[in-house]
Amino acid sequence: MNKSIFKITPCFEDIMPDEYKELVESDPFGKGLGVSQLGTYKELLEEHPLCAGCGLALSLRLILASLPNPEDTVIVGSTGCSALAFPQVALHNIHSVFGNQNAVASGLKRALKLRFPDKVKDVVVIAGDGATADIGLDMVMQSWFRCENITTIMLDNEAYANTGGQESGMSPQGTVLNMAPKGKKFPKISMPEIARESGCAYVAAISPAQPKRLEKMVRRAILTAREVGPSYVQIFSPCPTNYKFKPQEMVARIKQREKEGFFKSKEYITTEAQEYLAGLEEGKKDE
Numbered sequence: 570m571n572k573s574i575f576k577i578t579p580c581f582e583d584i585m586p587d588e589y590k591e592l593v594e595s596d597p598f599g600k601g602l603g604v605s606q607l608g609t610y611k612e613l614l615e616e617h618p619l620c621a622g623c624g625l626a627l628s629l630r631l632i633l634a635s636l637p638n639p640e641d642t643v644i645v646g647s648t649g650c651s652a653l654a655f656p657q658v659a660l661h662n663i664h665s666v667f668g669n670q671n672a673v674a675s676g677l678k679r680a681l682k683l684r685f686p687d688k689v690k691d692v693v694v695i696a697g698d699g700a701t702a703d704i705g706l707d708m709v710m711q712s713w714f715r716c717e718n719i720t721t722i723m724l725d726n727e728a729y730a731n732t733g734g735q736e737s738g739m740s741p742q743g744t745v746l747n748m749a750p751k752g753k754k755f756p757k758i759s760m761p762e763i764a765r766e767s768g769c770a771y772v773a774a775i776s777p778a779q780p781k782r783l784e785k786m787v788r789r790a791i792l793t794a795r796e797v798g799p800s801y802v803q804i805f806s807p808c809p810t811n812y813k814f815k816p817q818e819m820v821a822r823i824k825q826r827e828k829e830g831f832f833k834s835k836e837y838i839t840t841e842a843q844e845y846l847a848g849l850e851e852g853k854k855d856e
């Protein structure tokens with residue numbers, strides 16, 4: 570991205586919103602900043618309209634802080650709670666029709682490769698569990714089978730949250746929600762394993778309770794997608810509104826689910842991706 574595109578034309582300086590002026594003065598672009606520097610620069614998402622204690626909002630904040638190359642990243646979103654925050658994200662982003670996100674991202678990545686052959690452009694899908702594991706599963710898996718160079722990040726709040734609480738394929742067995750009063754009859758879908766078997770070169774499961782590990786996984790996934798093949802990161806992002814717990818208990822809930830054995834951080838890496846990442850991470854140590 571050429572930074573001159575967001576510089577303020579002098580004659581508009583007095584009418585530009587303070588938020589925008591702050592971004593121009595203290596942007597994170599091209600500086601290699603990450604999760605550890607949060608609070609020292611203007612973030613790509615600050616205020617958002619999501620519920621208090623929303624796990625997805627925290628995950629989104631951490632993902633945006635983890636992007637290896639935010640100025641040349643395009644996010645493809647889908648319908649769901651996160652779609653409400655995207656208009657406030659200071660990054661190129663596209664809203665796709667519910668479930669179509671990986672098809673849109675595939676076309677976009679191919680077009681960007683043709684349009685900017687000498688530049689790295691990262692295409693990252695960020696969508697809910699319903700969009701990824703249910704209604705969009707066909708498009709998601711086909712993009713993996715075709716080995717598209719894109720990263721898919723699922724914000725797993727274990728429900729269709731935006732539409733008032735239906736069960737999703739990712740809700741645990743027995744879950745009772747506003748619109749699933751009898752309790753879910755089937756177990757949670759094993760998406761990391763499906764991703765691994767469907768051709769993803771890098772797969773991870775994580776939660777915002779481990780911000781540094783989340784950052785490492787998001788970076789590894791995006792770097793792998795550049796050169797090796799598709800990648801998938803599943804982020805457990807509990808929803809206080811639909812699961813009816815107190816907003817301040819979101820992180821405690823992750824830890825409790827971990828203790829009970831319902832959530833586990835995972836990482837699957839193919840040998841090719843492992844060698845590629847080891848080369849990059851080794852190079853970074855020398856810097």
Ligand SMILES: Cc1ncc(C[n+]2csc(CCOP(=O)(O)OP(=O)(O)O)c2C)c(N)n1
Nearest residue numbers: 648649650667697698699700728729730731
């Ligand atoms: C094609 C289509 N089908 C259904 C809907 C209705 N719809 C909007 S959001 C949503 C649920 C989204 O669930 P998820 O992807 O898990 O995101 P969340 O809201 O939980 O973040 C549904 C079913 C829609 N907008 N478009």
Ligand SMILES: [Mg+2]
Nearest residue numbers: 697698728730
């Ligand atoms: Mg959901």
